Amino acid sequence: xxxxxxxxxxxxxxxxxxxxxxxxxxxxxxxxxxxxxxxxxxxxxxxxxxxxxxxxxxxxxxxxxxxxxxxxxxxxxxxxxxxxxxxxxxxxxxxxxxxxxxxxxxxxxxxxxxxxxxxxxxxxxxxxxxxxxxxxxxxxxxxxxxxxxxxxxxxxxxxxxxxxxxxxxxxxxxxxxxxxxxxxxxxxxxxxxxxxxxxxxxxxxxxxxxxxxxxxxxxxxxxxxxxxxxxxxxxxxxxxxxxxxxxxxxxxxxxxxxxxxxxxxxxxxxxxxxxxxxxxxxxxxxxxxxxxxxxxxxxxxxxxxxxxxxxxxxxxxxxxxxxxxxxxxxxxxxxxxxxxxxxxxxxxxxxxxxxxxxxxxxxxxxxxxxxxxxxxxxxxxxxxxxxxxx
Numbered sequence: 001x002x003x004x005x006x007x008x009x010x011x012x013x014x015x016x017x018x019x020x021x022x023x024x025x026x027x028x029x030x031x032x033x034x035x036x037x038x039x040x041x042x043x044x045x046x047x048x049x050x051x052x053x054x055x056x057x058x059x060x061x062x063x064x065x066x067x068x069x070x071x072x073x074x075x076x077x078x079x080x081x082x083x084x085x086x087x088x089x090x091x092x093x094x095x096x097x098x099x100x101x102x103x104x105x106x107x108x109x110x111x112x113x114x115x116x117x118x119x120x121x122x123x124x125x126x127x128x129x130x131x132x133x134x135x136x137x138x139x140x141x142x143x144x145x146x147x148x149x150x151x152x153x154x155x156x157x158x159x160x161x162x163x164x165x166x167x168x169x170x171x172x173x174x175x176x177x178x179x180x181x182x183x184x185x186x187x188x189x190x191x192x193x194x195x196x197x198x199x200x201x202x203x204x205x206x207x208x209x210x211x212x213x214x215x216x217x218x219x220x221x222x223x224x225x226x227x228x229x230x231x232x233x234x235x236x237x238x239x240x241x242x243x244x245x246x247x248x249x250x251x252x253x254x255x256x257x258x259x260x261x262x263x264x265x266x267x268x269x270x271x272x273x274x275x276x277x278x279x280x281x282x283x284x285x286x287x288x289x290x291x292x293x294x295x296x297x298x299x300x301x302x303x304x305x306x307x308x309x310x311x312x313x314x315x316x317x318x319x320x321x322x323x324x325x326x327x328x329x330x331x332x333x334x335x336x337x338x339x340x341x342x343x344x345x346x347x348x349x350x351x352x353x354x355x356x357x358x359x360x361x362x363x364x365x366x367x368x369x370x371x372x373x374x375x376x377x378x379x380x381x382x383x384x385x386x387x388x389x390x
Contacts, residue, residue: 005058009065022200023073026193026381040171041072043178046234067106074100081175093172095128103208185230189384196381227386235349235367264298267347269336271354307332331358
């Protein structure tokens with residue numbers, strides 16, 4: 001970012017509110033125009049992403065920048081971009097800001113608060129939404145459920161603020177990008193980011209988000225096979241074609257949205273250390289990949305590796321069955337990712353079966369699923385982790 005404005009804001013956040021600072025560090029970051037908004041967050045193909053408009057963000061005071069970053073983290077922790085499907089987009093956006101702003105100090109003066117709508121603090125976004133939208137009068141889904149008529153009272157709460165004149169603090173148009181990520185996979189991704197953020201902040205969770213963090217970190221009820229399937233389906237979406245089945249948030253309701261085409265091109269890394277040299281574990285992993293690939297235009301490249309790549313095998317269709325391969329020596333996780341970057345057709349995703357012990361790249365641009373053994377540890381903040389239990 002020009003002039004290091006975001007970097008300076010994150011440094012202040014790390015010092016004053018370490019959990020939020022470490023959370024921001026675990027997001028993919030990009031600069032782009034945001035319709036006059038300073039920043040926004042979304043989950044894009046399974047990856048949490050922070051977008052910042054340098055000019056708009058830089059115009060805020062230091063305290064406002066800190067508060068806006070906290071605001072964005074709370075949107076992600078609450079998965080607001082995925083909970084509003086099928087609802088009026090404008091009013092859901094407002095409801096989400098009303099749910100998190102009262103617990104965030106120092107926000108810019110145009111931030112929305114429940115008192116402005118004659119509502120109490122402390123409700124969930126769904127509760128605010130129900131009070132904002134008139135029953136049987138949801139209007140055009142691309143605008144406010146109240147229409148444009150001037151009125152003294154609105155909704156069940158008798159709110160006195162004209163809905164068509166209100167706007168959210170951050171850019172919620174980015175939230176349409178989250179449609180490509182299943183809710184359960186997004187939850188797994190956020191668990192990983194939250195764990196890393198807690199490690200970086202000595203396990204100290206801010207009081208205002210402690211309850212949602214505790215709920216998020218409860219043991220996942222999702223079977224590992226379902227996580228693997230959802231990850232592959234999400235990462236494998238490349239190319240788009242039009243569909244009239246879903247409204248796009250940026251346009252009117254009669255504008256075609258997009259449907260992603262699926263093609264499967266995977267790179268699978270298998271750690272040949274003793275911790276993964278378990279026949280039952282490798283066979284279960286291989287069978288599930290075969291089921292995912294069967295009947296699709298699928299190509300799977302398998303790398304057996306320890307400190308270097310020991311063997312390369314390529315499969316199509318249903319021929320995959322990871323073998324026993326004695327590698328010995330120490331483990332270095334980097335060669336698999338180095339190989340991925342050199343492939344003529346970049347893989348849609350990297351899936352790595354490992355105990356996580358060994359050096360790994362500082363970052364990776366390809367979607368990555370760490371398939372960890374029961375006692376394994378995720379080696380880096382990026383990527384999604386999954387425990388393979390058989």
